[in-house]
Amino acid sequence: xxxxxxxxxxxxxxxxxxxxxxxxxxENLGLxxxxxxxxxxxxxxxxxxxxGEAVRSCLVPVSTLNTSKxxxxxxxxxxxxxxxxxxAWKELDVPQCGYCQSGMIMSAAALLKKKPQPSDADIDxxxxxxxxxxxxxxxxxxxxxxxxxxxxS
Amino acid sequence: MxxxxxxxxxxxxxxxxxxxxxxxTIGLYLPGCSEQSGNEIHATSGATKMAPPQEISSTPAKGxxxxxxxxxxxxxxxxIIRIARSEMGQGTLTGLAQLVAEELECDWSKVTTEYPxxxxxxxxxxxxxxxxxxxxxxxxxxxxxxxxxxxxxxxxLIEAAAEQWGVDxxxxxAANSVITHTPSGRTISYGKVADAAAELFPPEHVELKDxxxxxxxxxxxxxxxxxxxxxxxxxxxxxxxxxxxxxxSIKACPVFGGKxxxxxxxxxxxxxxxxxxxxxxxxxxxxxxKTWWQAKTALDKLPISWDKGANAKVSTxxxxxxxxxxxxxxxxxxxxxxxxxxxxALKGASKVVEATYRYPYQNHATMEPMNATAIWTKDKCxxxxxxxxxxxxxxxxxxxxxxxxxxxxxxxxxxGGGFGRRGAIHDFVVQAVAIAKQLPGTPVKLLWSREEDMAxxxxxxxxxxxxxxxxxxxxxxxxxxxxISGQSILASINPAWMTNGADMFTFQGMLPEGxxxxxxxVPNLLVDHAMRNPPVPPGFWRGVNxxxxxxxxxxxxxxxxxxxDKDPLAFRQALMTKHPKxxxxxxxxxxxxxxxxxxxxxxxxxLAVCKAFASHIAACAEVSxxxxxxxxxxxxxxxxxxxxxxxxQQIEAQVEGSFVFGxxxxxxxxxxxxxxxxxxxxxxxxxxxxxKEMPKVDVIVMPSGGFWGGVGEPTIAVAAPAVLNAIYAxxxxxxxxxxxxxxxxxx
Ligand code: FES
Ligand code: FES
Numbered sequence: 001x002x003x004x005x006x007x008x009x010x011x012x013x014x015x016x017x018x019x020x021x022x023x024x025x026x027e028n029l030g031l032x033x034x035x036x037x038x039x040x041x042x043x044x045x046x047x048x049x050x051x052g053e054a055v056r057s058c059l060v061p062v063s064t065l066n067t068s069k070x071x072x073x074x075x076x077x078x079x080x081x082x083x084x085x086x087x088a089w090k091e092l093d094v095p096q097c098g099y100c101q102s103g104m105i106m107s108a109a110a111l112l113k114k115k116p117q118p119s120d121a122d123i124d125x126x127x128x129x130x131x132x133x134x135x136x137x138x139x140x141x142x143x144x145x146x147x148x149x150x151x152x153s
Numbered sequence: 154m155x156x157x158x159x160x161x162x163x164x165x166x167x168x169x170x171x172x173x174x175x176x177x178t179i180g181l182y183l184p185g186c187s188e189q190s191g192n193e194i195h196a197t198s199g200a201t202k203m204a205p206p207q208e209i210s211s212t213p214a215k216g217x218x219x220x221x222x223x224x225x226x227x228x229x230x231x232x233i234i235r236i237a238r239s240e241m242g243q244g245t246l247t248g249l250a251q252l253v254a255e256e257l258e259c260d261w262s263k264v265t266t267e268y269p270x271x272x273x274x275x276x277x278x279x280x281x282x283x284x285x286x287x288x289x290x291x292x293x294x295x296x297x298x299x300x301x302x303x304x305x306x307x308x309x310l311i312e313a314a315a316e317q318w319g320v321d322x323x324x325x326x327a328a329n330s331v332i333t334h335t336p337s338g339r340t341i342s343y344g345k346v347a348d349a350a351a352e353l354f355p356p357e358h359v360e361l362k363d364x365x366x367x368x369x370x371x372x373x374x375x376x377x378x379x380x381x382x383x384x385x386x387x388x389x390x391x392x393x394x395x396x397x398x399x400x401x402s403i404k405a406c407p408v409f410g411g412k413x414x415x416x417x418x419x420x421x422x423x424x425x426x427x428x429x430x431x432x433x434x435x436x437x438x439x440x441x442x443k444t445w446w447q448a449k450t451a452l453d454k455l456p457i458s459w460d461k462g463a464n465a466k467v468s469t470x471x472x473x474x475x476x477x478x479x480x481x482x483x484x485x486x487x488x489x490x491x492x493x494x495x496x497x498a499l500k501g502a503s504k505v506v507e508a509t510y511r512y513p514y515q516n517h518a519t520m521e522p523m524n525a526t527a528i529w530t531k532d533k534c535x536x537x538x539x540x541x542x543x544x545x546x547x548x549x550x551x552x553x554x555x556x557x558x559x560x561x562x563x564x565x566x567x568x569g570g571g572f573g574r575r576g577a578i579h580d581f582v583v584q585a586v587a588i589a590k591q592l593p594g595t596p597v598k599l600l601w602s603r604e605e606d607m608a609x610x611x612x613x614x615x616x617x618x619x620x621x622x623x624x625x626x627x628x629x630x631x632x633x634x635x636x637i638s639g640q641s642i643l644a645s646i647n648p649a650w651m652t653n654g655a656d657m658f659t660f661q662g663m664l665p666e667g668x669x670x671x672x673x674x675v676p677n678l679l680v681d682h683a684m685r686n687p688p689v690p691p692g693f694w695r696g697v698n699x700x701x702x703x704x705x706x707x708x709x710x711x712x713x714x715x716x717x718d719k720d721p722l723a724f725r726q727a728l729m730t731k732h733p734k735x736x737x738x739x740x741x742x743x744x745x746x747x748x749x750x751x752x753x754x755x756x757x758x759x760l761a762v763c764k765a766f767a768s769h770i771a772a773c774a775e776v777s778x779x780x781x782x783x784x785x786x787x788x789x790x791x792x793x794x795x796x797x798x799x800x801x802q803q804i805e806a807q808v809e810g811s812f813v814f815g816x817x818x819x820x821x822x823x824x825x826x827x828x829x830x831x832x833x834x835x836x837x838x839x840x841x842x843x844x845k846e847m848p849k850v851d852v853i854v855m856p857s858g859g860f861w862g863g864v865g866e867p868t869i870a871v872a873a874p875a876v877l878n879a880i881y882a883x884x885x886x887x888x889x890x891x892x893x894x895x896x897x898x899x900x
Contacts, residue, residue, distance in 0.1 A: 016447075019446055023444065023445070023446035027400075027446060028444070031385070032385065032388070032391075032392035033384065033385015034385070036600075037521075037522075038603045039602065039835075040603075040835050040836070040837060043520070074385035075384065075386075077384070078384075081380065081384045086384065089379075090375075090380070090383060093379055093802065096242030096244070096810060097241055097519075097521075097568060097569050097570045098378075098379075098382030098567070098569070099519075099520040099570060100520050101383070102385050123844060124845035125845075127844050128844070130841045131813070132570050132572070132813075132814070132817075132841060133242040133520075133810050134809055134811065134812065134814055134842075135806070135810065136809075136844040136847040137809050137850055138809070139844060140844060
């Protein structure tokens with residue numbers, strides 16, 4: 001049994017310890033917002049927060065986790081899609097197919113936590129997710145808009 | 154612009170008056186999301202146990218009477234618009250709903266959508282017509298009949314209100330889901346008369362609005378499908394979960410055409426969660442387990458031996474040799490465009506320029522890997538999958554299930570990208586059904602690993618192109634010979650679509666007329682195709698042949714312009730006098746990009762223009778190349794004339810997205826072949842562009858009206874050549890082999 005803290009809840013999970021967090025989230029906990037895109041840390045579709053940092057969950061075996069690590073998934077980013085990044089995304093109609101967007105949003109939200117006023121260079125360096133539909137320019141605008149929203153609230 | 158009068162057939166009514174009823178719910182479940190209440194929750198291996206599953210249905214209109222096949226209105230005035238095409242990010246769901254809603258005169262804020270199933274479509278005599286979503290056809294292929302659907306429904310709603318009031322319907326009008334009887338000022342909302350409207354006969358004919366009266370078409374309204382993409386609630390095929398479902402991971406013989414020889418299931422059957430190891434068709438093996446991760450882990454350990462077959466020695470080099478031969482051969486050559494006498498004209502030219510280009514195999518690499526979920530019993534088979542063509546998926550299902558189509562159905566889910574991979578060939582559906590057939594009654598979800606997706610694409614076909622241009626003593630282009638050598642998509646996918654053995658699709662952008670007509674007038678022209686089909690399966694791809702054809706053509710036009718010391722813009726303009734719409738987009742980008750104004754050292758601008766999917770598009774790229782040979786794409790100005798622009802902000806998104814797709818292909822896209830298999834296996838060796846490389850894009854949407862052009866793909870065509878021509882302007886280096894990752898820009 002492994003105990004994890006996910007979106008504020010403590011859960012007991014009985015899985016092989018080598019199972020990556022991504023698959024525990026998706027298959028054992030039904031939190032399918034985090035996506036599988038590559039399984040090797042290349043695409044970012046599986047991005048979640050662990051203690052506030054953006055982490056690619058496909059590379060994290062659950063054996064390395066315990067309840068001292070606060071895991072937040074897209075489902076737990078806000079209760080009502082009210083996070084400034086989600087709001088900015090909505091305003092700009094950022095998603096196309098949307099498959100990469102949970103990861104994109106989680107990367108952007110983690111960046112804003114670290115750097116509340118990120119420059120374009122900060123965005124380039126921190127938001128390294130792949131989007132095959134090609135939403136990058138709206139993602140960039142969305143991050144800047146989220147900063148404004150943050151400042152207002 | 155005239156109003157269109159559209160006749161409505163009785164037959165259509167009789168079919169459409171039926172309810173969408175029993176058997177149309179899909180009862181699929183979404184695992185409980187973030188609804189935990191802070192209690193401790195226990196989840197055991199595989200047995201997902203969180204908040205109770207929340208039922209979602211693809212048919213919110215279940216049990217309600219429809220006004221007609223396209224429109225269902227609930228008592229609370231919610232308008233459900235049925236969409237037959239698939240949403241894969243391109244915004245077609247919203248655009249098509251706008252078309253219906255325009256004529257329906259409904260309250261846009263109350264619009265939702267649903268997908269009818271292809272099985273239902275067949276039962277109702279094809280009432281929703283074409284489910285195929287590709288070739289940028291979503292809107293341009295259905296604008297007329299979906300608007301008609303909205304107009305017919307509006308008419309029936311007004312008629313129902315008039316009947317209820319006992320007044321002449323000519324005295325009534327509708328706007329924003331409210332019907333008004335003008336003389337008395339009485340009003341009633343759609344939701345109150347929808348039931349009565351459903352009982353009426355449709356009108357003999359309806360008039361579609363004059364485009365100048367459109368209120369919703371042409372507006373940059375927000376997409377209808379955004380909310381669930383922001384909080385993880387959108388269910389893609391890969392996310393599907395059903396009670397009792399098992400998960401499958403698959404491996405097909407990596408060598409194209411190879412077969413499965415044997416596997417040793419005993420080595421993995423005792424691994425956690427493993428349920429069964431099954432052969433799938435004659436070329437693949439799958440592990441079925443409680444969870445996908447367990448299935449994949451076991452599959453990785455499964456000893457498998459393959460019969461590699463005839464293609465075991467095929468390599469990129471052997472394929473190149475085939476194509477090389479085709480560049481000069483006269484065998485299996487098909488003509489795509491011809492006027493004048495090119496050979497004679499070339500002989501008489503003052504100057505002849507020749508160049509050969511090559512474009513590689515590429516994978517679609519949709520973010521969501523291929524997947525499908527199937528339940529098979531001896532008299533029924535149902536599939537849930539992301540597909541660009543529900544009808545084709547249904548046919549694949551029936552065939553694999555060994556059942557008549559009437560005993561099968563396919564439930565479409567939003568796609569995590571399509572790009573052509575999920576359209577013509579449903580290999581993943583066939584596999585899912587083949588697995589489910591070995592576990593009757595149990596839902597099985599097959600999800601490909603990224604590695605499987607890389608190994609078994611339907612690849613962007615490979616071609617080479619040799620261009621020979623003849624210039625007169627004034628430097629005008631008088632003759633042009635274009636020889637394409639390489640693969641035909643149709644020969645592999647559907648030979649029935651070929652024209653006397655030719656694949657006319659190969660000539661996208663170079664044809665004498667039509668949606669993919671050449672944008673230039675050349676007095677002596679010959680474009681032909683030496684068909685050479687290597688054993689690597691090709692498929693439609695976002696843009697497909699227009700992508701490399703525009704590179705070949707637009708790069709070569711640039712080469713010709715530079716040979717004659719002419720300005721590339723002026724050189725093009727001179728050839729485009731008979732192509733005013735293409736010329737207009739070209740001029741628009743040149744103007745906005747400041748064509749002709751000085752650039753800094755190491756910075757260059759490049760142009761490209763073409764007609765694709767009936768739209769006219771052009772781009773001007775500005776790039777820099779530093780002393781280390783590093784390329785930076787600084788800015789792109791893009792113009793598109795799609796005729797009618799249904800949703801300009803979505804067109805802008807598609808144009809930007811097309812640059813990412815086209816430039817990813819240019820910078821990184823290449824699948825190489827070794828020992829009959831693709832060498833690349835994941836995003837580490839098949840990279841895709843990231844935000845860092847994304848230039849600023851200025852989009853000019855300039856709809857000139859009178860035609861319906863596509864928007865999801867055309868711009869890809871101009872992305873790469875504009876950048877390549879800009880690289881030439883910056884460095885003097887002409888690139889004819891792709892992708893750029895293999896090219897030293899400094900050399
Ligand atoms: S799935 Fe984790 S980075 Fe791609
Ligand atoms: S929105 Fe489709 S992959 Fe990013």
